[in-house]
Amino acid sequence: MDNEKQDEQFMKMALAQADIALEGGDVPIGAVIVYQNKIIAKGCNQRHKLNDPTAHAEIIAITAAAEYIGNWRLHGCTIYVTLEPCCMCAGALVLARIDRLVYGCDDPKAGAVKSLYNIVQDKRLNHRLEVTSGVLGDECSAVLTDFFRKKRNSTDNNFLKD
Numbered sequence: 228m229d230n231e232k233q234d235e236q237f238m239k240m241a242l243a244q245a246d247i248a249l250e251g252g253d254v255p256i257g258a259v260i261v262y263q264n265k266i267i268a269k270g271c272n273q274r275h276k277l278n279d280p281t282a283h284a285e286i287i288a289i290t291a292a293a294e295y296i297g298n299w300r301l302h303g304c305t306i307y308v309t310l311e312p313c314c315m316c317a318g319a320l321v322l323a324r325i326d327r328l329v330y331g332c333d334d335p336k337a338g339a340v341k342s343l344y345n346i347v348q349d350k351r352l353n354h355r356l357e358v359t360s361g362v363l364g365d366e367c368s369a370v371l372t373d374f375f376r377k378k379r380n381s382t383d384n385n386f387l388k389d
Contacts, residue, residue: 234329237261237307238363241331244271244284245309245370251276255370258284258308260292260301260325267304268292284308285316289323300324309367311338311360317346320356327357331367 237259244257248271260268270287274280285308293299305327312320312330317339320328328340328347339346340358347356 233264234307234359234362237266237305238309238329238331238367240266240269241284241307241309242363242366242370244269245367248272248284249370249374255374256284256308256310258288258306260288261305261307262292262296262301262303267295281315283313283316285312286319289319289325293323302326305329307362310334310371311340311342312347313337314339314344314346317344320347321349321352321354324354325356327359329359329362331360331362332364332371333360 240259241257244259245255246257248257249255251273253272253275256272258270259266268288268291270284270291272284273282273287285306288306289301292301292304301323304325306320306325307329309331311332311334312328313334330340333342335342337343341360347358349355
């Protein structure tokens with residue numbers, strides 16, 4: 228299987244994690260971490276479920292991957308995430324020494340890989356990631372657009388104050 232098809236396959240698994248976040252009432256963002264062509268960790272946004280501002284999909288997946296490997300250094304790992312990581316998550320990817328980031332759609336309001344910053348490839352830091360963007364980007368974007376459209380049209384607008 229070529230890299231493009233493999234990236235799409237794993238991004239579909241990240242989208243499945245985004246669906247789990249959606250079912251839980253959270254922003255539908257999902258992540259999976261792959262090591263030696265095997266998914267070793269999954270995560271979805273759980274900020275509202277856990278009342279934890281750090282419970283982003285990437286952070287949950289990084290924690291699970293480190294536990295699986297038995298080391299905080301995640302050399303040889305690729306993370307697939309449906310949305311461009313924020314500053315916190317991009318920093319965590321660097322700190323975890325993940326080799327590669329693959330994400331679906333850009334985040335013009337908070338993206339820290341391309342949109343606002345490029346933390347994961349900053350030459351001043353001690354680790355940099357290879358980045359591939361736009362994998363199943365339309366699908367990833369549609370999930371988020373639909374979620375926020377429904378939230379804007381609902382009577383529960385407290386969620387949109389984030």
